[in-house]
Amino acid sequence: MKYKLGDFVRFVDENYEGYVTRIIDEQMIGVTGNDDFEIPVLASKVTHVHGHRAEGEANGRAETGADIPAAGAFIEKGIYLGVAPDKKAPSVVHFYILNETSYQLFATLTTQKDQTLKGEYAGTVAAKGQAQIYSGQLADVQLWPQFLLQVLPYASRPAAMPKAITWNEKFKAKDFADPKKTLPVLKEAGWLFRLDEPELVIDPQQLKESFYKSPVEKVEVTKPHSEVDLHIEKLDSNYQQLNGSEILNMQLTWFKKSLDSAIVHQLPEITFIHGAGNGILRHELHKQLGKNPKVKTFMDARKEKFGYGATKVMLK
Missing domain, CATH: 2.60.40.1600 (Smr-associated-like)
Incomplete structure (x- = not known):
């Protein structure tokens, strides 16, 4: 394999260029462009861009x-x-x-x-x-x-x-x-x-003080529930004081934290309850899930239980 992670390459047959972000095997690599989407391509179908080298x-x-x-x-x-x-x-x-x-x-x-x-x-x-x-x-x-x-x-x-x-x-x-x-x-x-x-x-002095201090507890990533409710009233009891932008940021922060925790604990799946509403939160969740390489696929959760207000995520 003549390419390394971080190399800047251009497609031979298409007007597309980006950085090598994955070595799939001896013939295939993944290239990510300005759109932040990774495209698998044969190594023989790209070439180094003159003047660019690995980071x-x-x-x-x-x-x-x-x-x-x-x-x-x-x-x-x-x-x-x-x-x-x-x-x-x-x-x-x-x-x-x-x-x-x-x-x-x-x-x-x-x-x-x-x-x-x-x-x-x-x-x-x-x-x-x-x-x-x-x-x-x-x-x-x-x-x-x-x-x-x-x-x-x-x-x-x-x-x-x-x-x-x-x-x-x-x-x-x-x-x-x-x-x-x-x-x-x-x-x-x-x-x-x-x-x-x-x-x-x-x-x-520090040695002396240590005899009177309790040991620091080890910080661990909490395992999330299989269903995570992102409704703002579940996240903050004082949500009436927040504007729309602050509410969305809090919901996305909790979503990312829960998704990362699920990946760390190697959960096979996790469901996010976002509600139907105006669809903004659902759109933002789907956009981030589409870019996450640890997400196998995602879909609307059981409609008989959640209607169109929840997304089920399958993890690799």
């Missing part, structure tokens, strides 16, 4: 940083895996090794899926540098393979003998539930996973 290459981000650390304090900690959305195709995310240390890193990434191992990346990451090692569809996080990342720090100048890092992870949707933060080295918004252990600094 990581376009910014010269494949591998950057100084090969020899600058004089001064030798930094031994700060090796991360960063995940950042593609600027042109936000449904695609790129994985980077981010190196804040003074070490040069020798790194390999191997993925495992259905007992099959595949080498994805092998190379070096300069001190204070980064390297793009993988790309994937964020909506397909549950389908991503197991990641096995191995990193060996090295320095030509005298330094402490570092330990090799082995990081084995199967990502889940909840790993990307937290808000994005600015990634070190890359200076872009994304999600950050630390590969090395930070230096342990003990604050006596």
